[in-house]
Amino acid sequence: MKDNNQKRVENIAKAYDSFNAAEQYNRSNPSANMFDKLRDKEFLAVFSNLDFDWLPSKKPLALDIGCSSGRYTMALGNRNIDAVGIDTASIPLKYASERVNAKFLRASATVLPFKKETFDLVICIELLHHFTDDVLEVVLEEISDVIKPGGYLSLM
Numbered sequence: 001m002k003d004n005n006q007k008r009v010e011n012i013a014k015a016y017d018s019f020n021a022a023e024q025y026n027r028s029n030p031s032a033n034m035f036d037k038l039r040d041k042e043f044l045a046v047f048s049n050l051d052f053d054w055l056p057s058k059k060p061l062a063l064d065i066g067c068s069s070g071r072y073t074m075a076l077g078n079r080n081i082d083a084v085g086i087d088t089a090s091i092p093l094k095y096a097s098e099r100v101n102a103k104f105l106r107a108s109a110t111v112l113p114f115k116k117e118t119f120d121l122v123i124c125i126e127l128l129h130h131f132t133d134d135v136l137e138v139v140l141e142e143i144s145d146v147i148k149p150g151g152y153l154s155l156m
Contacts, residue, residue, distance in 0.1 A: 043071065046125060046156055052079055054152065060120035063146065065109045065139075066127030070096030077102055081121065086112070110135060112142040122147050123154045 060081050064073040067085030069092040076083040077100065085100075086107040087093050097104045107113050109127065122143055128136060147153060 042156060046154060047075055050154055055120055061118065062121040062123065063119045065122065065124040067096065068092045070100040070102065070104065072123055072125055073102045074100040109139045109142060112146050114146045116145050117148045118146050119151060120148055121152045125156045128155060
């Protein structure tokens, strides 16, 4: 990855690396403003459109890329799916690990630290629009490496 793209990824992490951002993303109180209402609608859209019936009978494993404070990771766990959340921002990960029963790692979508064909489901919500085309290509290649054949990918 080129230096300017690495800087871009680092700047994205800095923008989201605060306790306030983590708390806002994973809050449980009613929506306070239009942005929160849109985020709640997006959350409902993601989970109402995921077809969980196709998942294997054994407990499936999911990866939440760009998990922030673990809102989607927690929802996957509530569906009896083992989930791993990754993000480049450390404070939201700390917030998530204190509130969500899942594994969280600080990692970049550009270098996923997992073996090939590990995950039955990969979700990547509110992240891909941050990347330039060449970085996006790297991220999608990384995802294709870690998802099992016939696995499910949800992007938004």
